[in-house]
Amino acid sequence: xxxxxxxxxxxxxxxxxxxxxxxxxxxxxxxxxxxxxxxxxxxxxxxxxxxxxxxxxxxxxxxxxxxxxxxxxxxxxxxxxxxxxxxxxxxxxxxxxxxxxxxxxxxxxxxxxxxxxxxxxxxxxxxxxxxxxxxxxxxxxxxxxxxxxxxxxxxxxxxxxxxxxxxxxxxxxxxxxxxxxxxxxxxxxxxxxxxxxxxxxxxxxxxxxxxxxxxxxxxxxxxxxxxxxxxxxxxxxxxxxxxxxxxxxxxxxxxxxxxxxxxxxxxxxxxxxxxxxxxxxxxxxxxxxxxxxxxxxxxxxxxxxxxxxxxxxxxxxxxxxxxxxxxxxxxxxxxxxxxxxxxxxxxxxxxxxxxxxxxxxxxxxxxxxxxxxxxxxxxxxxxxxxxxxxxxxxxxxxxxxxxxxxxxxxxxxxxxxxxxxxxxxxxxxxxxxxxxxxx
Amino acid sequence: xxxxxxxxxxxxxxxxxxxxxxxxxxxxxxxxxxxxxxxxxxxxxxxxxxxxxxxxxxxxxxxxxxxxxxxxxxxxxxxxxxxxxxxxxxxxxxxxxxxxxxxxxxxxxxxxxxxxxxxxxxxxxxxxxxxxxxxxxxxxxxxxxxxxxxxxxxxxxxxxxxxxxxxxxxxxxxxxxxxxxxxxxxxxxxxxxxxxxxxxxxxxxxxxxxxxxxxxxxxxxxxxxxxxxxxxxxxxxxxxxxxxxxxxxxxxxxxxxxxxxxxxxxxxxxxxxxxxxxxxxxxxxxxxxxxxxxxxxxxxxxxxxxxxxxxxxxxxxxxxxxxxxxxxxxxxxxxxxxxxxxxxxxxxxxxxxxxxxxxxxxxxxxxxxxxxxxxxxxxxxxxxxxxxxxxxxxxxxxxxxxxxxxxxxxxxxxxxxxxxx
Numbered sequence: 001x002x003x004x005x006x007x008x009x010x011x012x013x014x015x016x017x018x019x020x021x022x023x024x025x026x027x028x029x030x031x032x033x034x035x036x037x038x039x040x041x042x043x044x045x046x047x048x049x050x051x052x053x054x055x056x057x058x059x060x061x062x063x064x065x066x067x068x069x070x071x072x073x074x075x076x077x078x079x080x081x082x083x084x085x086x087x088x089x090x091x092x093x094x095x096x097x098x099x100x101x102x103x104x105x106x107x108x109x110x111x112x113x114x115x116x117x118x119x120x121x122x123x124x125x126x127x128x129x130x131x132x133x134x135x136x137x138x139x140x141x142x143x144x145x146x147x148x149x150x151x152x153x154x155x156x157x158x159x160x161x162x163x164x165x166x167x168x169x170x171x172x173x174x175x176x177x178x179x180x181x182x183x184x185x186x187x188x189x190x191x192x193x194x195x196x197x198x199x200x201x202x203x204x205x206x207x208x209x210x211x212x213x214x215x216x217x218x219x220x221x222x223x224x225x226x227x228x229x230x231x232x233x234x235x236x237x238x239x240x241x242x243x244x245x246x247x248x249x250x251x252x253x254x255x256x257x258x259x260x261x262x263x264x265x266x267x268x269x270x271x272x273x274x275x276x277x278x279x280x281x282x283x284x285x286x287x288x289x290x291x292x293x294x295x296x297x298x299x300x301x302x303x304x305x306x307x308x309x310x311x312x313x314x315x316x317x318x319x320x321x322x323x324x325x326x327x328x329x330x331x332x333x334x335x336x337x338x339x340x341x342x343x344x345x346x347x348x349x350x351x352x353x354x355x356x357x358x359x360x361x362x363x364x365x366x367x368x369x370x371x372x373x374x375x376x377x378x379x380x381x382x383x384x385x386x387x388x389x390x391x392x393x394x395x396x397x398x399x400x401x402x403x404x405x406x407x408x409x410x411x412x413x414x415x416x417x418x419x420x421x422x423x424x425x426x427x428x429x430x431x432x433x434x435x436x437x438x439x
Numbered sequence: 440x441x442x443x444x445x446x447x448x449x450x451x452x453x454x455x456x457x458x459x460x461x462x463x464x465x466x467x468x469x470x471x472x473x474x475x476x477x478x479x480x481x482x483x484x485x486x487x488x489x490x491x492x493x494x495x496x497x498x499x500x501x502x503x504x505x506x507x508x509x510x511x512x513x514x515x516x517x518x519x520x521x522x523x524x525x526x527x528x529x530x531x532x533x534x535x536x537x538x539x540x541x542x543x544x545x546x547x548x549x550x551x552x553x554x555x556x557x558x559x560x561x562x563x564x565x566x567x568x569x570x571x572x573x574x575x576x577x578x579x580x581x582x583x584x585x586x587x588x589x590x591x592x593x594x595x596x597x598x599x600x601x602x603x604x605x606x607x608x609x610x611x612x613x614x615x616x617x618x619x620x621x622x623x624x625x626x627x628x629x630x631x632x633x634x635x636x637x638x639x640x641x642x643x644x645x646x647x648x649x650x651x652x653x654x655x656x657x658x659x660x661x662x663x664x665x666x667x668x669x670x671x672x673x674x675x676x677x678x679x680x681x682x683x684x685x686x687x688x689x690x691x692x693x694x695x696x697x698x699x700x701x702x703x704x705x706x707x708x709x710x711x712x713x714x715x716x717x718x719x720x721x722x723x724x725x726x727x728x729x730x731x732x733x734x735x736x737x738x739x740x741x742x743x744x745x746x747x748x749x750x751x752x753x754x755x756x757x758x759x760x761x762x763x764x765x766x767x768x769x770x771x772x773x774x775x776x777x778x779x780x781x782x783x784x785x786x787x788x789x790x791x792x793x794x795x796x797x798x799x800x801x802x803x804x805x806x807x808x809x810x811x812x813x814x815x816x817x818x819x820x821x822x823x824x825x826x827x828x829x830x831x832x833x834x835x836x837x838x839x840x841x842x843x844x845x846x847x848x849x850x851x852x853x854x855x856x857x858x859x860x
Contacts, residue, residue, distance in 0.1 A: 010559040010614050038615050040559050067558055067594065087559075151854050289740055318737040320834070322699055322707050336760075337778070396740075401839075 002113065003052065004030040007039040007062035009087060016091035018102040025106045029113045030059070040068045045075050051281065051301060054078055057116040061109055063087040080119045082112040129211040130230040134159060135196070136203065136385065140173045140186060142235030146193035156196040157229065159235075161381065164200055166190055172237045175261070175295035175376075202381070206232075206389050210415025232389070232416045236382050240374035243283035249343050249370055256350045257343075257370045260299055266369070267303050275307040279352050282314040284339040286375050291317045296373055297324040298318050302338040304331040311365060313338050313354055336363075389416060441466055442856045445542050445631040447530060447807075448800075450478020451838055452830020452845040453637030458816040459849035461522045465856065468629050469524045470544060475591030476526070477563075478639050478814075479797075480838070482663045483714060485774045526593065530569055530806045531626070533634065540825075548622035549597040551584075554735050555617035556595035562609035562618065563596055570602045572674060576657075577682070579674025584618075589672045616855045628853050633852050636810060636817050636828040637845070640797040643704075648697045650763035651793055657682030658771050659764055659791045662714055679725060681789050683769075689788040690722055693761050694733040696793040704796035706814055709835045711794035712737045716745040716754075718792070723752040730755040730786060732775050737847045742841050757784070764791050799827075819848060824855045845854070 004026055009016045014035070023033050038044045039062055052058055056065060057080035062068045065083035073081070088106055094101035132155040135142045146156045161168075169186045176182060196317050204224075205216035216226050240261045242251050251257045258266065260280070270276070280300055282288065288296070297319055298310075304310040313335045319325060328422040329335070341362070349366045378397045391413055392400040442465050446457045449471035457469045483859070523639065527547040529749055534541045551562075566582035583603040586596045597610075610618045642663045645653045653659045660679050661669075671677035679687045692715050697703035716738065719729040731754060738746050750756075761775035771791040776783050799815035801807050810821040810828070817828035829848040830841040 010557050010561060013557045019624055040557055041555065041615060063558065148850060148854070273748040287736075287738065287743060287746070290737070316737065318735065318739075320707070320709070322705060401741075 001031040001055070002029075002057050002116065003059070004033045004109065004113070005051075005058065005060045005062075006035045006086075007044070007060070007068070008032070008037045009063050011037060013063075013086055013091055016095060016098060016101055017086065017105050018098055021102050021325065022106055022109070024108055026113075029110055029331045034197065040072070045072070048076060052076055052078055056080075057119070058082075058108075058110060059084060059112040059116060059206060061086045061105065067433060078411055079121060080116045082115050082119075084108045084112050087344050091096065100104045102154065104211060130213075130228045131155060131231060132157065132227075132229045133231050134203075134215060134227070135233045135235055137161075137235050138164070138168075138172065138237040138379065138381075139235045140169055140176065140182075140189065142233070143169065143186070143189035143193050144395075145233050146196045147189055147236060150193060150195050153195060157227065158193065158195070158196040158198045159217065160198060160200050161379075162200055162202070172239075174264075175240070179264075203388055210413075213415065217365040230415070234382075234389070234391070234416065236385060237379045238376045239379045243372055243375050245281065245283045245340060246372055248343055249281070249340065249372055250350075251372060254350065254370075256345065256368065259372055259374050260296060261374055263299050263303060264369050267306050270306060270308075272307070275309070277309045277349070277365075278303055278311070278364050278369045278371055279350070279367040280310060280312045280371045280373065281340045281352070282312075282317075282373040283375070284315050286373075288316065288318050288373070289376065290320045292373070292376055293318040294321060294324055299327045301328045304328070304333045309338060310334065311367070313340060313352075314367065315339070345386070349371045389413065391416065400427075442632045443468070443627055443630065444633040444635060444852060444856070445470065445540065445737045446635045446637055446829075448478065448832065449476035449524065449638050450637060450830060451480055451637040452832070452841045453478070453635075455842050455845035456535040456635055456637060456829055456849045456852075457522055459846060460852060462765055463849070463853050463857075464521070464582050465853065466521045467523070467687070469470070469522060470528050470530060471524065471526045472529050473587075474527050474549065474597045475587055475593065476524070477592065479641065481588055481591060483666045484641070485646040497738065498670070524593075527597070530804060532806050535825075538632075538825075540634055541628055542634070543626060543628045544853050545624060545626045548600075548619075549595070550600070550622050551595045551597055552617045552619065552620055553593050553595050555615050555616075557615055558594045558595065561612045565612050566606040567606065567608070567672070568602050568604060570599070574667055575674030576660065576667050577675050577680055577684075588657070591604075617841070632856055635825065635848060635852060636801060636821065636832050637830045638799070638801040638804075638807070638817075638828075638832045640799055640831040643697065643795045645696055645793050645795040648703060648795075650761075650797075651693070651696060651791075652764055652766055652771070656766050656771060657747065658766075658789065659793065661793055662711070662796050664716060664794050665718055665790075669718065678728060678767055679722065685789070687789040688729045690790045690792060691764075691771070691786050691788040692719065692729065692731045692792045692794065693764065693773065694731065694794045695760060696795050698796040704798060704814070706796075706834070707737065708794070709737065710797060710837050713739065713742045713837060715794050716749045719754045720745060720752060723749075723754060728755070728786070730757055730839075732757050732759055732761050732773065734758070734760050739840075740835055751856040759784075760845055762791075797831065798816065799832065801832055819844070820851070827852055834858060 006019060006437050019035055026033055036047050038043055053079045056078045058078055059082050061084045064085040064087060069083055090101050090105045113344055116154060134157045136159045138161050146158050149156050170183060173182060199217060199219060201217055201219040203215055204218050206213060208214045211230050213229050215229060218224050240259065242259060249257050300310050300312055313336050338354045340352055341355045344351040349368050350370045352365045352367060352370060354363050383397060386399060394400040444460055445468045447470050449469050453469060454476060457467045460467050525544060526544055527549055528544050531543045533547050562566050562584050563582050566584045568583035569580040572579040572581040583597045584596050605620055610620060614636050642661055645651060651659060667673045668675055668679045670676060681687055694711060694715055696706040715731060719731060722729050757777050759775045759778045761773045764771055764773050770787055773786040773791055801817055802811050802815040810817050810826055812818055816834045817832050819828055819833055821828055827848050829844045
């Protein structure tokens with residue numbers, strides 16, 4: 001039977017709406033109409049218990065579905081329910097017009113009556129769920145995810161990029177933290193994720209749904225295999241790439257131009273007395289993220305502490321740790337605001353012409369090395385991977401979050417998550433979300 | 440045996456960690472000192488990076504009933520059996536006995552029974568008391584029985600006994616008997632296996648920063664106050680006005696007021712650049728001119744579109760930290776050196792908005808003193824295997840990072856309590 005329940009909500013809704021008229025107009029649409037007070041309270045719910053059977057379809061006209069929906073959906077025995085938020089959509093907005101409000105209410109209730117007719121019966125679908133997670137790694141976050149999942153008793157398969165080694169984690173993640181901290185963290189994580197089945201190679205095909213994905217892997221050795229996993233975590237790395245100004249700065253053409261990632265090696269090799277003048281330039285078109293900013297500050301502080309003269313040309317620098325900024329200043333780094341306009345390779349050194357907006361003048365520095373801040377871009381494999389997995393990418397080519405505010409680890413596809421934001425000290429949390437989505 | 444965790448603070452991080460732990464089968468007591476949950480985000484109106492209402496997130500429980508968005512917070516307080524929310528509640532003391540915590544809490548009476556109230560709000564209609572509204576910055580009044588913010592959760596009102604005359608009108612009109620004028624404060628002791636501090640931050644009231652005449656002028660305001668002006672449900676109905684009631688046509692925003700400052704908050708408050716840009720965008724939509732004075736613009740990747748939008752909409756950017764904001768001819772005047780042109784500028788505007796530091800709330804409660812670290816923030820694991828912190832309690836940050844951190848901590852609490860493999 002098709003039944004209509006109208007809630008008077010502490011005897012208020014029947015003040016704004018002409019329930020008698022509505023009852024009359026709805027008479028032909030519904031088999032039964034009940035008007036009751038406070039349906040969301042225990043006495044109201046008991047009333048519904050006694051009036052509603054499993055075969056009924058029910059329309060409930062009440063305050064808002066947000067208040068009434070949760071307690072009711074748990075209590076009502078029937079499957080076909082439609083809520084009409086009479087207070088929210090009618091009474092509050094048409095307070096001075098009882099006639100118009102009642103007409104609108106009738107229309108909404110009538111629509112809901114049609115809606116319940118077209119509802120599909122709920123069916124219980126049973127699916128097998130594979131309690132196994134594939135982590136597509138490369139980033140330190142993949143190791144962390146593996147280690148956490150193993151701790152929770154979940155079987156883990158870790159797919160690492162071709163020709164990958166433990167050293168690669170250090171090399172590829174060096175910008176994230178001070179190198180000694182990073183080494184320790186990686187050592188611990190490698191150890192605690194040992195039980196993961198590690199495969200080097202790539203994923204070539206995906207089918208299935210959250211809970212039961214079928215994947216095809218191609219190993220470095222050429223071997224191909226097919227596997228079932230419940231959920232997939234993408235933890236590929238970001239790559240440092242030369243900024244747009246690299247060509248103008250003769251990167252790749254002159255030995256004097258380096259990327260910031262190459263600077264630590266240079267400092268390490270440097271003899272104590274052999275100090276240099278180093279000009280570090282940030283591409284003004286690139287907004288630095290906090291990890292990039294922190295890495296830049298740490299690196300130039302080290303260079304300066306070695307006795308080098310370091311000049312940093314920049315616009316905005318982001319860092320989570322304000323003290324890195326202070327340390328750089330203390331170490332003697334010269335900060336200049338401005339952008340690099342022209343670069344010339346000469347015998348004496350690299351001549352860098354800087355448009356210094358701070359002093360509204362053009363200055364030239366002749367330096368031994370020109371170091372360019374890199375841009376963090378998704379690794380080359382991310383695009384292909386997204387293609388294979390069917391994931392959406394954002395405008396920068398990183399994997400797009402489903403809802404960046406509350407679901408920062410979900411991709412556009414259910415059961416596929418990503419880990420690894422450029423921060424080592426926290427790890428996007430996966431298990432519960434995967435469990436909720438998968439199981 | 441079922442484990443119990445106590446989460447202190449029902450801001451976004453506290454809600455998230457509580458929700459995740461309850462899903463994992465742990466009993467959670469969520470303690471909130473205000474009458475509504477949501478923390479700082481409720482004060483900031485629309486929140487980034489998605490620009491929707493902080494309190495109507497459709498994100499957490501993906502149960503849609505076809506046409507209506509389901510708010511996660513409402514779902515949280517009504518749907519979860521093993522989650523107990525204590526509003527208007529403060530921590531009195533924490534003691535540790537045999538590896539368990541005994542946490543004693545004290546709850547102020549709401550005088551409205553959350554299990555009975557159907558939120559018809561007739562009681563607010565009949566109340567005769569009118570008292571200044573703490574949330575309305577341009578005047579506005581509220582009743583003695585009231586809701587601090589209309590969309591605040593729990594939705595039921597509360598009674599402010601300081602102003603209530605006990606006339607009994609609300610009790611009479613409430614046919615569901617939800618109101619009890621004689622309700623007393625109550626104390627309770629909770630035994631818990633883990634403690635999670637999600638105490639968050641507040642926007643500091645910039646009374647003590649020299650140079651900014653916040654104390655003397657109603658036209659020099661903070662972002663939380665601006666958000667109230669911009670809120671369509673606020674006392675000005677979303678109209679941005681000056682203290683004398685005129686419509687605003689020019690706004691100057693000052694970033695890093697007291698942040699990154701060795702004499703005030705040494706740290707960077709992280710989120711203010713983004714919410715200043717968000718507010719600048721909203722002001723531009725109302726046709727108001729905006730100038731932002733800044734040192735560095737620090738916008739996280741997930742919110743970069745706010746910067747692009749602000750530039751497209753014609754927000755003026757001026758690199759330079761103002762020396763002072765003074766009042767001249769009744770209007771605020773910002774004195775700043777434009778470091779790009781090296782000119783000393785005097786910018787007159789109708790309203791000046793200060794990005795005051797986000798300062799930790801944990802150090803306002805003595806019971807938490809032993810966990811507090813540098814600048815009043817708490818480290819993620821304050822006590823191995825026992826006490827954790829997440830969200831802005833560990834340092835100011837934006838919402839996505841807070842949520843990710845809350846998730847991470849929930850996992851750690853779970854593995855620590857239930858023992859990993």
